[in-house]
Amino acid sequence: MARIIAGVASSHVPAIGAAIDNHRTDEPYWKRVFSGFEKSKEWMAKANPDVCIAVYNDHASAFSVEFVPTFALGCAAEFPPADEGWGPRPVPVVKGHTELAAHIAQSVILDEFDLTVVNKMEVDHGLTVPLNLMFGSPKEWPCPVIPLAVNVVLYPPPTGHRCYMLGRAIRKAVQSYPEDLRVVMFGTGGMSHQISGPRAGLINSKFDKAFLDNLSKDPQKLVRMPHVEYMREAGAEGIEMVMWLVMRGALDDKVDEVYRYYTVPASNTAVGHIILENRARGGKSAPARKSPAGKRKPAAARKARAPARRAAAARAKVATVRN
Numbered sequence: 149m150a151r152i153i154a155g156v157a158s159s160h161v162p163a164i165g166a167a168i169d170n171h172r173t174d175e176p177y178w179k180r181v182f183s184g185f186e187k188s189k190e191w192m193a194k195a196n197p198d199v200c201i202a203v204y205n206d207h208a209s210a211f212s213v214e215f216v217p218t219f220a221l222g223c224a225a226e227f228p229p230a231d232e233g234w235g236p237r238p239v240p241v242v243k244g245h246t247e248l249a250a251h252i253a254q255s256v257i258l259d260e261f262d263l264t265v266v267n268k269m270e271v272d273h274g275l276t277v278p279l280n281l282m283f284g285s286p287k288e289w290p291c292p293v294i295p296l297a298v299n300v301v302l303y304p305p306p307t308g309h310r311c312y313m314l315g316r317a318i319r320k321a322v323q324s325y326p327e328d329l330r331v332v333m334f335g336t337g338g339m340s341h342q343i344s345g346p347r348a349g350l351i352n353s354k355f356d357k358a359f360l361d362n363l364s365k366d367p368q369k370l371v372r373m374p375h376v377e378y379m380r381e382a383g384a385e386g387i388e389m390v391m392w393l394v395m396r397g398a399l400d401d402k403v404d405e406v407y408r409y410y411t412v413p414a415s416n417t418a419v420g421h422i423i424l425e426n427r428a429r430g431g432k433s434a435p436a437r438k439s440p441a442g443k444r445k446p447a448a449a450r451k452a453r454a455p456a457r458r459a460a461a462a463r464a465k466v467a468t469v470r471n
């Protein structure tokens with residue numbers, strides 16, 4: 149049975165990606181930001197997940213204002229990088245997990261939780277910056293990543309409660325997947341920031357830190373927070389934080405907070421980051437899955453199980469909404 153072992157929340161500031169891509173990570177300004185993710189990379193290497201599900205928002209890279217799905221699940225085999233502004237980042241193509249993604253789509257939709265299935269999609273900094281922060285800059289991302297794009301750019305975005313309940317539905321879907329996969333959920337975006345208008349540059353550290361506290365210990369305090377409160381307290385773009393509630397909804401009620409980092413600013417944004425581990429699933433103490441040789445099972449060994457996964461995917465085949 150697959151299981152979600154942990155959740156990671158992280159800002160996805162595009163300037164962080166530009167700092168990586170332009171080799172500026174050792175500059176004092178950026179060193180402060182990246183130093184907060186050194187322990188995170190160690191944690192991720194040890195956690196060694198089989199799959200990640202990354203909740204992020206598209207910034208007019210894959211979807212224009214002509215077409216903005218509220219929740220879009222990436223079911224493709226791969227997702228090329230794209231970006232607004234600076235153009236596509238020089239990062240590896242994100243490889244998906246078509247079988248698990250199709251299973252999640254089937255489970256969540258048949259659970260009466262409407263979701264847009266996307267079989268062709270590019271991914272921007274909203275997804276790739278958090279991958280860099282947690283995995284560094286490898287030639288290939290170390291595991292498949294299923295993108296879940298949430299609309300937080302065109303009114304109305306989903307409520308925090310809806311996001312939290314989607315996380316619950318994803319958790320149920322993952323737990324009904326027959327293969328023994330260890331899954332890490334990413335929630336990305338935030339924290340407080342406003343890009344334009346009279347309040348441009350707004351940062352509210354008090355709100356951000358309280359949000360992190362509640363995300364960890366008492367997420368029910370957050371799920372009913374109205375959009376206007378995000379915008380008033382955390383700026384217009386602070387609404388991105390509802391995406392963190394998808395991640396939190398996919399975890400146990402009680403979790404272990406194993407790491408947190410908060411710094412101001414990166415570009416004009418507060419950077420927040422937290423790692424939460426499930427207790428009941430053995431996330432904290434479970435060793436990374438190793439082959440008898442002591443190393444992660446090679447891709448070839450994992451591919452050997454592909455026929456069964458493909459059969460499951462065929463049963464779960466769903467219609468292409470965007471192609």
Ligand SMILES: [Fe+2]
Nearest residue numbers: 160274337388
């Ligand atoms: Fe964003």
